[in-house]
Amino acid sequence: MxxxxxxxxxxxxxxxxxxxxxxxxxxxxxxxxxxxxxxxxxxxxxxxxxxxxxxxTTPGFFTTVPVMPGAIEAVKKLMEDFEVYVVSAAMEFPQSLSEKRIWLTEHFPFISWRNIIFCGDKSIISTDFMIDDHIKNLDYFKGKTILFNAFHNVSYHHHTRANNWDEVLALMQESLL
Amino acid sequence: MxxxxxxxxxxxxxxxxxxxxxxxxxxxxxxxxxxxxxxxxxxxxxxxxxxxxxxxTTPGFFTTVPVMPGAIEAVKKLMEDFEVYVVSAAMEFPQSLSEKRIWLTEHFPFISWRNIIFCGDKSIISTDFMIDDHIKNLDYFKGKTILFNAFHNVSYHHHTRANNWDEVLALMQESLL
Structure with a gap:
């Protein structure tokens, strides 16, 4: 599995x-x-x-956000070896729910609706790995964590950091060894 | 906790x-x-x-659905002793996302957005208890399960059944003893 x-x-x-x-x-x-x-x-x-x-909270913000460089190819690659779930804290901004669903269908159509989760906090999410840019989501997670680099998290050093999607892929490939 | x-x-x-x-x-x-x-x-x-x-998939279906008898009072009561999360498999029907969020705000305004999860399948949800009417959601759940009675689940007997919210409350109160 x-x-x-x-x-x-x-x-x-x-x-x-x-x-x-x-x-x-x-x-x-x-x-x-x-x-x-x-x-x-x-x-x-x-x-x-x-x-x-x-x-x-402005309509259209989440449908027009650009894709992170390298994300589409990296997720496709990850899906060969891992069961990939998209887990987004979308519940605070109700209008973002449908916008994020539309955006995922547009840019990541190969991810099934079965594998998409929109939540408030992420405390009841249980997977083997979590890739996130927010410390608050990673700190209480029980599996392995990868902190995706962002301007607001540069001073934290207690999670494995990835600066881009190439580094995420390398870390995830290592975990398979 | x-x-x-x-x-x-x-x-x-x-x-x-x-x-x-x-x-x-x-x-x-x-x-x-x-x-x-x-x-x-x-x-x-x-x-x-x-x-x-x-x-x-018809717009308006999920905003106009009636509340299950006894649910509002029972959830309020449960929240005294349990951390309550609403976990709904909403992702298959994109228009239901915002409709379900609106419905919850209308009927269960005392549930924080932090405690709402809209997902595809429920396999990565990890809580101590799950109350659901679908066998497919309960069968792979690792915690304790309560099967809420529904026309489509009457022939299944491998989960504890509750016929209504009073019975859910009684079962959950028992778990505190």
């Missing part, structure tokens, strides 16, 4: 960071880069408080 | 059986009762194949 892996959406499959920069430039006229926000929390990343929450 | 319980929506919190009868009478002009469908599968319950699937 294949081992199971729970893969997060925002910041892992979906490049929300780029999308925030793009919408911020569009709406506030200011170009920010990773250097401007690295090490900050999501709440403090932009000069105006609640920018991220505002964008995340 | 409170023990956790995963509660299904359709057929457990939501009285989909009554709703199917109501819509069937409205659309086909025929009044059916429990005696007409008891022991049948969901696919074979109605003379016209796929009636259930047709209704389940």
């Amino acid at each position: 294949k081992r199971s892996v729970a893969i997060d959406m925002d910041g892992v499959l979906a490049d929300v960071e780029s999308h925030f920069f793009e919408w911020y430039k569009r709406d506030y006229g200011v170009s920010l880069t990773l250097q401007d926000i690295i090490g900050k929390t999501e709440d403090d990343a932009f000069p105006e408080k609640m920018v991220i929450r505002k964008f995340a | 409170k023990r956790s319980v995963a509660i299904d929506m359709d057929g457990v919190l939501a009285d989909v059986e009554s709703h199917f009868f109501e819509w069937y009478k409205r659309d086909y002009g025929v009044s059916l009762t429990l005696q007409d469908i008891i022991g049948k599968t969901e696919d074979d319950a109605f003379p016209e194949k796929m009636v259930i699937r047709k209704f389940a």
Whole structure:
């Protein structure tokens, strides 16, 4: 039986960071880069408080987010050896539920609806591996964890870090040895 | 720490059986009762194949389903002693995602978004208890199971059965002893 892996959406499959920069430039006229926000929390990343929450509750945000570079090919590759589940904390923003489902169908049509989970917190998710950019999701997880690099998690060092999808694949391949 | 319980929506919190009868009478002009469908599968319950699937994919079906008698009071009572999660297999019917979220907010506003999970299959859900009307969800569950009575599950006897919410409460109270 294949081992199971729970893969997060925002910041892992979906490049929300780029999308925030793009919408911020569009709406506030200011170009920010990773250097401007690295090490900050999501709440403090932009000069105006609640920018991220505002964008995340705007219809269309989650249908138009770009795919994280390398994610599609990497997930296809992972599915050869693992039972892949997409596990996204979508419940806080109700409009994101259908948008995220549409986005997955568009970009990851090879993932069955049976393997998609939209939740609030992730505390009752039980898989062998979890790949996520949020410490809060990984800290209480009982399986093996991979922290996907993001501006808000650079100061944490208690989970194995992957800087990109190539590094995720290498770590997961190692686990098969 | 409170023990956790995963509660299904359709057929457990939501009285989909009554709703199917109501819509069937409205659309086909025929009044059916429990005696007409008891022991049948969901696919074979109605003379016209796929009636259930047709209704389940019709906008408005899941926002207008009545609450299962006793469910609201019972869930409030359960929350005193257990960490309650709502776990619904909503992913097959994309339009049901937002409808189920709206329905929960309307009828169970005291359940936090953190404790709501919409999934495909339920195989990676890990709680201490699961209350569900579908054998397929309970059979692979590692915790304690309660089968909520429904027309399509009357011939199965390998899970503890509860015929209504009073019986669920009694079983859950027993587990505290």
